[in-house]
Amino acid sequence: MGDMRGLKILSTLAEDGHLTVELVEENLPPPTGHELLIRVEATPINPSDLGLLLGPADVENADYGDGRIVATMPDSARRAMAARVGQALAVGNEGAGMVVAAGDAAQAQALLGKRVSCVPGGMFAQYRLVDARAVMALPDGASAEEGASAFVNPMTALGFVETMRREGHEAIVHTAAASNLGQMLVRIAREDGIPLVNIVRSQAQAATLEALGAEHVLDSSRADFHDRLLAAIEATGATIAFDAIGGGTLVGQILHGMEQALAKGAAYSRYGSDRLKQAYIYGALDTTPTVLTRSFGFSWNVGGWLLTPFLQRAGAETVERMRRRVRDNLTTTFASPYKARLSLQDVLTRDAVLTYNARRTGEKYLIVPNG
Amino acid sequence: MGDMRGLKILSTLAEDGHLTVELVEENLPPPTGHELLIRVEATPINPSDLGLLLGPADVENADYGDGRIVATMPDSARRAMAARVGQALAVGNEGAGMVVAAGDAAQAQALLGKRVSCVPGGMFAQYRLVDARAVMALPDGASAEEGASAFVNPMTALGFVETMRREGHEAIVHTAAASNLGQMLVRIAREDGIPLVNIVRSQAQAATLEALGAEHVLDSSRADFHDRLLAAIEATGATIAFDAIGGGTLVGQILHGMEQALAKGAAYSRYGSDRLKQAYIYGALDTTPTVLTRSFGFSWNVGGWLLTPFLQRAGAETVERMRRRVRDNLTTTFASPYKARLSLQDVLTRDAVLTYNARRTGEKYLIVPNG
Numbered sequence: 001m002g003d004m005r006g007l008k009i010l011s012t013l014a015e016d017g018h019l020t021v022e023l024v025e026e027n028l029p030p031p032t033g034h035e036l037l038i039r040v041e042a043t044p045i046n047p048s049d050l051g052l053l054l055g056p057a058d059v060e061n062a063d064y065g066d067g068r069i070v071a072t073m074p075d076s077a078r079r080a081m082a083a084r085v086g087q088a089l090a091v092g093n094e095g096a097g098m099v100v101a102a103g104d105a106a107q108a109q110a111l112l113g114k115r116v117s118c119v120p121g122g123m124f125a126q127y128r129l130v131d132a133r134a135v136m137a138l139p140d141g142a143s144a145e146e147g148a149s150a151f152v153n154p155m156t157a158l159g160f161v162e163t164m165r166r167e168g169h170e171a172i173v174h175t176a177a178a179s180n181l182g183q184m185l186v187r188i189a190r191e192d193g194i195p196l197v198n199i200v201r202s203q204a205q206a207a208t209l210e211a212l213g214a215e216h217v218l219d220s221s222r223a224d225f226h227d228r229l230l231a232a233i234e235a236t237g238a239t240i241a242f243d244a245i246g247g248g249t250l251v252g253q254i255l256h257g258m259e260q261a262l263a264k265g266a267a268y269s270r271y272g273s274d275r276l277k278q279a280y281i282y283g284a285l286d287t288t289p290t291v292l293t294r295s296f297g298f299s300w301n302v303g304g305w306l307l308t309p310f311l312q313r314a315g316a317e318t319v320e321r322m323r324r325r326v327r328d329n330l331t332t333t334f335a336s337p338y339k340a341r342l343s344l345q346d347v348l349t350r351d352a353v354l355t356y357n358a359r360r361t362g363e364k365y366l367i368v369p370n371g
Numbered sequence: 372m373g374d375m376r377g378l379k380i381l382s383t384l385a386e387d388g389h390l391t392v393e394l395v396e397e398n399l400p401p402p403t404g405h406e407l408l409i410r411v412e413a414t415p416i417n418p419s420d421l422g423l424l425l426g427p428a429d430v431e432n433a434d435y436g437d438g439r440i441v442a443t444m445p446d447s448a449r450r451a452m453a454a455r456v457g458q459a460l461a462v463g464n465e466g467a468g469m470v471v472a473a474g475d476a477a478q479a480q481a482l483l484g485k486r487v488s489c490v491p492g493g494m495f496a497q498y499r500l501v502d503a504r505a506v507m508a509l510p511d512g513a514s515a516e517e518g519a520s521a522f523v524n525p526m527t528a529l530g531f532v533e534t535m536r537r538e539g540h541e542a543i544v545h546t547a548a549a550s551n552l553g554q555m556l557v558r559i560a561r562e563d564g565i566p567l568v569n570i571v572r573s574q575a576q577a578a579t580l581e582a583l584g585a586e587h588v589l590d591s592s593r594a595d596f597h598d599r600l601l602a603a604i605e606a607t608g609a610t611i612a613f614d615a616i617g618g619g620t621l622v623g624q625i626l627h628g629m630e631q632a633l634a635k636g637a638a639y640s641r642y643g644s645d646r647l648k649q650a651y652i653y654g655a656l657d658t659t660p661t662v663l664t665r666s667f668g669f670s671w672n673v674g675g676w677l678l679t680p681f682l683q684r685a686g687a688e689t690v691e692r693m694r695r696r697v698r699d700n701l702t703t704t705f706a707s708p709y710k711a712r713l714s715l716q717d718v719l720t721r722d723a724v725l726t727y728n729a730r731r732t733g734e735k736y737l738i739v740p741n742g
Contacts, residue, residue: 051641052641055641080666081639081641083634083637083638083639083640084639084641087639089639246665247665252660263454266454267454268452268454268455268458268460269454270422270423270426270452270455271677271679274677274679274680281665281669282669284665287665289623289662289663289664289665290662290663290665291660291661291662291663292660292661292662292663292673293660294617294618294652294655294658294660294661294675295451297675298652298653298675298676298677299675299677299680300674300675301672301673301674301675302663302672302673302674303671303672303673303674304665304668304669304670304671304672305669306642306645306669306670308642308645309645309670
């Protein structure tokens, strides 16, 4: 078999601050050893992909050409992105597709002709070479659309629950909880009997989660939010939070609520409760600073949470258990609905960019590179 | 032996927001079992004692009577202190004194007539009952003044170094570094060969640390502070910080500097370096919110650090090793100079309060309850 030709999307930030996102043709050599050549059938646009694809570039006033966007990156962001200048970066964390060629290794050969899901990066492409040891074979009959989002959101939601257990907590607070990830977490928590406090930003989002059977759903836009937050934390005993927002005072409010709940009936200590209150920031929906009032004693921790380092720490056995659960419940617990399907060409049009880049909660888009 | 009578200081916050700090007489029963009765000879006023003694009460406009202060607590602080309302709290974490009576237990009897150092709380008193198993016998010939501050600052400074090692870091950033604690840390770091970045707030403080032989001393009031911080972090490889200030942007600046140093020469990742950058806040010299820009990827952690929970986690063997080091170096590495000595009556006078409550860096006061 000779080289395979296909299109892929690359994103390049130039020294002068111009970001170019374009469709280019590439040659893929035949797979060797444990490699698989995958014909990509479906790949979702996750918030984490948008950071790499466009970041905070001015897409409103960009030039949209034939298979090419040129946009200006704000000065503030350019400094933070100095390390990517001049590099043509492939985009697209995860997706599903057919194995159309395989290296000599038995593990690779066994997957030939099968549909697999994987998270190698660079999936906004028609073809992709991946490592057979890192893919997940989809169950017989599963569609590419069903398997496209089998990694990032499902493993993140399960990762929250694993983190909670490993660190000795018994209930979770989750923000931006109406997201696709948040809905999975509601289903997981119900299946596992884990008390979950869901914080959303509108009544419509609250209704979405209540329809899924979520018990504690708090709308942060309501005047009584703080009181309801305290009551829900008391009712659940939550001492760990996962926050997708990052900026503003919400993380501090949650830690304050946890401290207030722990202080009830306890002896006074000017250092606060000695029970650790933990918040993890895993997203950046609000890029303004995190503002912590520190009205929650000295036993607290706020940190970043990322899937890949978590999986490395968790170890192979835990990761395999998590993956098996995802594979066994792909169309139920871990189902991802999509708002629309886009071709690779569509992804680079103005209308599409302004739509998918708005990152509306619960509106997820799927790229069909060979559609 | 009958009861012993002595004076002690109590601090009480009333429902109406008035804080009363007063000298009261108490009866102490004869010690039993492992108890020791200590005649307190010297007890320092630490920043952590001031939080309990006075907190943010309006001492400028307080009523100063005979052995009694009545001050108003600001409304904002009253809410945070709801749990202490109505309780007469004894003050004074640590100190040194003579064992004048002991319970029957052999460990207690062995200390009779000896001078000991301890950290039982309630040491702003003429006599104190303490547990023989928790005291440290001072070396022969050591004065009470030399042993008065043998716990809080020495164990905290050693605790920073232990924490650094346990969590896999190799160099430390320390803020408010000209404090008594900071000076100890400079000496410990030099003895142990640990690179230390000292951040101070004036040229005079910088000179104090340079006179101790500190290599990296940065004055945050200088215009080139940020550049010098980055250079010092690069030179030392520091990935852990201990911060006494709490409020403002300094913790975020330190994490940003660590990230910049780690990013140099590394491949671009929009998630930042995967090396964990850790900051611990152990004080609250600035009670305004902590403001984090999160310009340092996702591998970061900011948390509270307190001595007591650290010692509990560290285990008996480590704690004993730390205590031995303090006892063996009481007048060198761990020496605490005092600005002035106060009687218990002095502590409640306006002049003294306005002086010791100003918490000037490097100015520490010693109470001599039986002087």
